[in-house]
Amino acid sequence: MSKASHVIAVVNQKGGVGKTTTAVNLAACFAATERRTLLIDLDPQGNASSAYSIVNSPQHVYDVLIGEATIEQVAIRSAIEFLDILPAGPDLVGAEIELVSAEGREHKLAEAIARAHDQYELVVIDCPPSLGLLTLNALTAANSLLIPLQCEYYALEGLARLTETTELVRESLNPGLQLLGIVLTMVDMRNNLARQVEAEVRRHFGDKVYRTRVPRNVRLSEAPSHGKPIILYDIHSKGAVAYLRLAEEILEKAPFAASRNAALPEGEEAAVEEGESTASDREA
Ligand SMILES: Nc1ncnc2c1ncn2[C@@H]1O[C@H](COP(=O)(O)OP(=O)(O)OP(=O)(O)O)[C@@H](O)[C@H]1O
Numbered sequence: 257m258s259k260a261s262h263v264i265a266v267v268n269q270k271g272g273v274g275k276t277t278t279a280v281n282l283a284a285c286f287a288a289t290e291r292r293t294l295l296i297d298l299d300p301q302g303n304a305s306s307a308y309s310i311v312n313s314p315q316h317v318y319d320v321l322i323g324e325a326t327i328e329q330v331a332i333r334s335a336i337e338f339l340d341i342l343p344a345g346p347d348l349v350g351a352e353i354e355l356v357s358a359e360g361r362e363h364k365l366a367e368a369i370a371r372a373h374d375q376y377e378l379v380v381i382d383c384p385p386s387l388g389l390l391t392l393n394a395l396t397a398a399n400s401l402l403i404p405l406q407c408e409y410y411a412l413e414g415l416a417r418l419t420e421t422t423e424l425v426r427e428s429l430n431p432g433l434q435l436l437g438i439v440l441t442m443v444d445m446r447n448n449l450a451r452q453v454e455a456e457v458r459r460h461f462g463d464k465v466y467r468t469r470v471p472r473n474v475r476l477s478e479a480p481s482h483g484k485p486i487i488l489y490d491i492h493s494k495g496a497v498a499y500l501r502l503a504e505e506i507l508e509k510a511p512f513a514a515s516r517n518a519a520l521p522e523g524e525e526a527a528v529e530e531g532e533s534t535a536s537d538r539e540a
């Protein structure tokens with residue numbers, strides 16, 4: 257394969273909105289369609305790495321950013337065929353500071369990904385909860401951004417700031433950057449406020465908001481402590497069904513989707529309707 261990868265940055269400067277859960281599980285679902293996928297953990301917290309049981313990796317994304325290693329040297333095979341992980345480590349915090357004086361500091365990740373362009377069809381970047389230099393590197397490297405959004409009171413204000421930053425990045429660093437879509441996470445439709453916020457988000461962003469919502473699901477929060485993405489931990493859970501369906505929706509709509517790959521595994525289709533749970537959720 258020689259074509260360039262499509263790079264998706266999972267971004268929201270607000271903490272705890274489901275960025276990592278979305279990046280970790282979407283990457284797994286993309287790989288399940290036999291698309292060669294790289295998940296980049298760009299957060300010093302390293303949650304996406306530990307979600308795949310990767311801790312204390314000797315080299316990680318920091319070494320790539322400072323030019324000491326290539327993605328090929330550092331990426332680790334995951335338990336899922338077609339999925340590699342570029343892990344993070346705590347010294348990634350230092351990268352924010354060390355890179356400040358570096359020439360082309362916002363382009364470090366883009367350059368590294370460009371060098372690995374024939375290795376991966378899709379690259380998913382899990383960003384930290386800030387709009388600092390690491391996130392700027394992700395936005396500069398990305399073809400598109402995916403925004404996980406929790407339907408809370410301040411959700412739209414946060415979005416406005418993110419939209420401004422994206423606009424600045426488009427003007428100065430990466431004119432091709434597109435909004436891939438907005439995914440509603442940790443959804444509890446019994447909550448009135450959540451329903452109102454959802455209506456408002458859909459009014460503002462129209463069909464950029466995916467039809468698939470990710471429900472609040474305990475299996476999704478358990479999976480990382482077992483070092484597994486949800487499709488390995490419990491493929492019949494509501495969370496797995498939602499992420500499989502979201503991957504399908506993204507691949508259906510997206511510019512990079514038109515190709516020959518395998519279909520996604522079947523979840524329990526009927527079980528994701530509002531308020532229902534699957535057999536395995538009920539066991540949980
Ligand atoms: N759909 C869900 N149902 C239940 N729990 C969830 C769901 N999505 C995420 N969580 C849990 O909520 C917490 C925050 O999620 P996550 O780590 O994905 O957010 P984040 O945006 O990456 O956070 P940070 O900004 O700190 O990086 C985690 O404990 C995660 O397991």
Ligand SMILES: [Mg+2]
Nearest residue numbers: 275276299303
């Ligand atoms: Mg995170």
